[in-house]
Amino acid sequence: MAIIRKLKEKVKKIAQKKKSVAKKKTVVKKKPSPTIELKKEIFGAQEIKVEQTKYSHPEPTRVSRFMPQELPAGYGKDKIVLQVRDPWWLHAFWEVSGSTVDKLRQELKEEFSKSKWILRAYDVSKINFNGNNAHRYFDVYIAEGATSWYIDTAAPGRSWCVDLGLLLPGGKFITVLRSNIVITPLDGPSEETDEEWMIPEELFARLYGMGFGLGRSSPIGKAWQERVKQSLWSSGITSGASFVKKQQKQRKFWFKVDCELIVYGATEPDAKVTVQDKEIKLRPDGTFTLRFALPDGEQVIPVKAVSADCIEERVITPVVNRKTKTSALVKG
C-alpha cells in the first residue's frame, strides 16, 4: 500500500510539472527539452508514441493567405471550346465576358433583348473554313443562361466548327464566339482502301468481325453494334472499379448470426500455459485471452498451466456446446 501511495504522489507531482511545462510552452514558444525527456521516461510508451507522431513528418507550413474552397464561376474571357464525345455528339462550353455582353447591348440597342443566343454548327470537313464556305450548317437553340451544350451532329466522320452568337429578330446571325475545329470519328469502317495494301471486301469483312471478337462471318454493318453491346470496356482505376465491374446483387432482407467464444484467464506471468495442447503467449501481467469462431457441436477446451519450476500443474477444461436452430417466416 505504501508503495502505491508513493507512486500516486509521484504521478501527481509529474502531472503538475507537466502542467507548468505546458504553460511555459504557450508563453515562451520554445521547445522544452530536459523536462519533457523526464516525462517520457516515466509516462511510458503511449505518450512517446503520441509525441512522435507529431514530429515524424515535417509539418507543412501554415497557409498564410485565404484559399478559396470553390473554383471561380468564370475566368473573364470570351471563349468557346468544342470537344468530341463520340462519332455523333459534340460538347461545347463557353464563357462570354460581361464587357462583351455590354458592348453587344449597346450596339444592338432594343434588338438585343429580342434576339436569341444560339449555336451554329458548321460542317467544315476537308476545307479551310473562312466563315462562309462551310458545306452546310445547322442551328441549335439553347436554354437561356446555358454555358454548355451537347450537340447531335447526326453525321460521323466530319469536321465541325461551332459559333455562339445572337439570332436577331429579323433572322440575321451575329457571331460572338467561334470554336476550335474538331473531327468526329467514323462509326464504321472507312470506304477508302489503299491501292498498295488492297484487300478484297470479303476478307476484310472476316478480319473486321474477328477484330471485334465475333468469330468468322459477321457482316460489317452489325459487327460494331455487337461490339458496343459486348461492354468489354475498361473500368478505370482499381478500387473504384470494384464498385463498377460487378455490382453486388441487391439484397433486400437478410439476416446473419454467428458465435465466437472468448476464453480468458490468468496465472503467474512466468507460467507455461497451453490451450488444447498448444502453447500460448501470456501478457506481461500473466493474463491471456483467446478468441475462437465457434462452430456447432461440442468443444472440449483443456487449458493447462504449469508453474515455472515445473512443480505444479493445473488443468481447467471448459466444455462448450453450440446448437443453432433456424426458422423463417414470410407473412402475407
Place this chain on the structure above:
Amino acid sequence: MVLHGHLPFVRHPEHEDFLEEDWLYEAITETYVPLILMFENLTNDNIDFRLTMTLSPTLTSMLSDSLLQERYLKHLNKLIELSYKEIERTTWQGQFHNLALMYRDQFCKTRDCFERYHRNLVNAFKKFQDMGKLEVITCGATHGYFPLMEACKDSVRAQVRVAVSHYESVFGRPPRGIWLPECGYYPGHDEILREAGIRYFFTDSHGLLHGTPRPKYGVFAPVYCKGSGVACFSRDLESSKQVWSSVEGYPGDYNYREFYRDIGFDLEYDYIKPYIHPDGIRINTGIKYYRITGTTNHKEPYMPEWARQRAAEHAGNFMFNRQKQVEYLYNFMQKKPIIVSPYDAELFGHWWYEGPQWLEFLIRKIACDQSDIRMITPSEYLVENPRNQVINPSMSSWGWKGYSEMWLQGSNDWIYRHLHAASERMTELVKSYPDVNGLAKRALNQALRELLLAQSSDWAFILGTGTHTSYAERRTKDHLLRFNRLYEDVKAGAIDEGWLSGVEYKDNIFPGIDYKAHQ
C-alpha cells in the same frame, strides 16, 4: 500480352490514415508483388517470357516514395498480425484455418519480396526489363485523358514529355512505347509522341478498324500513323473477352475466390476494428474465405487447390484458342499475325485473385507445350516486321461505349471549363517567363505539377460512376485552386514561399519537372 498498371497519385502526408492510399496498398499486395514473384519463379525455372507492362508515372512515383513505402510496411505488418489472430480464431474451423495459414504465408512472402527490392518495387520491374523479359512502357504523366485535351494540346505535350523524362530518370533509358491513358487516341496526337521519341502506342480495336484507309490485316498487324510514322497496335477482342467478360470470362468461375466476402465486413466489429479504418468504417482487409460458388448470396469456403486447377485449365483453354486463331488467320493473311491482349494489371490478383496463377500457367504452357505461338513485345515485333501499312487511326478509347462519354457526361463535364482555362494559363506563364530561376521557377514547376494532377482521368471517371465522388471532386478542385493561386502569385510577383513549400511537400510528384514542358 500487355498489362496496364496505373493508380492515381494518392499520397496524403497530412493524414496518418488516408482511406484512398489503401488503393495502392491493396494493389501492391494483390497484384504487383504476385507479378514480381511470378517473374522470379519463371526466371528461376529458366522459362522464357515476354510481357509488356505500363507503369504509369504516378504509380512509379508512389512505389518509389519513402513515406508511402513506410506506410505500406506498417499496413502489411498489421495484416500479418491479423492473419495470426485469424489462425487462432479459426482453430475449430479447418477450412478457414487453412486459409488463414495461406494468407499468413502469402503476406509474409510479400513482405520478404518488398524488403528484397529495398522497399522499392520499381527496382524489381527494372531488373526484369534489363533482363529483356519485360518491356516497361510509359503512360500520360498523370493519366490525363488526351482526347479531351485536344483543344489545349500543350497539355498533351506536357503529359507526354514529363512522362518520358520521368521514365528516363527511373529506368535509365527512354521509353519505346506508351499506353495512352484509357487507350484514348485523337488523330494528330501521334505527332506529339514522335516528338518525344516514342515509337508505338495502342488503341482499342475500332481505333484501327475504323481507320482510313482500311487496315489490310485488321487488328492483327500494327500500322504506322500517316505523317508521324509512329506504330499503332490494336486490341484483339476475342482474347480480351475471355478474361474481361463478366459473363463468359474466366474470372467468374464458381471455384475462384469471391471478391465481395471480406472479413473486414464479415467479422464482429470490436475484433476487426483495429484493422479497418480508424473512424470505424469497414473496409476490405484482403482476407477473404469464400469462393464465388454460384449466383446467389450463398457462398461456400474457398478451396485453393480447386481454384488452382481451374486456373491451369483456363490457361490451357486460352492457349488453345490462340493457336486456333493464329492458324486460321495465317491461312488467309499469309503473314504471321500478332494478337494484342491488353488488360488492367490490377485485374490480375486484385479483382481476379487467381489471375497471376493463370498467367504463370499460360506462360509456362506457351514456353513448354507447343510451338505454334510465342510471346513478343511490340518493339521486337517491329524489328522483325518493319514494313507495315500507313493509315490514319480513328479517334477511340477503351472506355464505356468506346469514345469519350465516360469522362464527358452530365456528372463530370463541368471540370473541362476549369482544366482548359488552367492549361491556357500555364501556356501563358511559359511564354511570359521563358527563363526564370529561384523562387519563380519553383512556383512555375509546382504550377505544372498541380495542373497535371488535376488532369488525372481517374477523377472524371469516379465522378462519372456516381459513387464515392466527394474525394474525386475535392482532388480536382484542390489542384486547380492551388494552380490558380500559383498563377496569380507568379504574375503578381508575390510568391509566398512558406505556402509554396507546403504545397511542394504535399504534391511532391516529379521532382525533376520542368515547367517549360508545357508548350
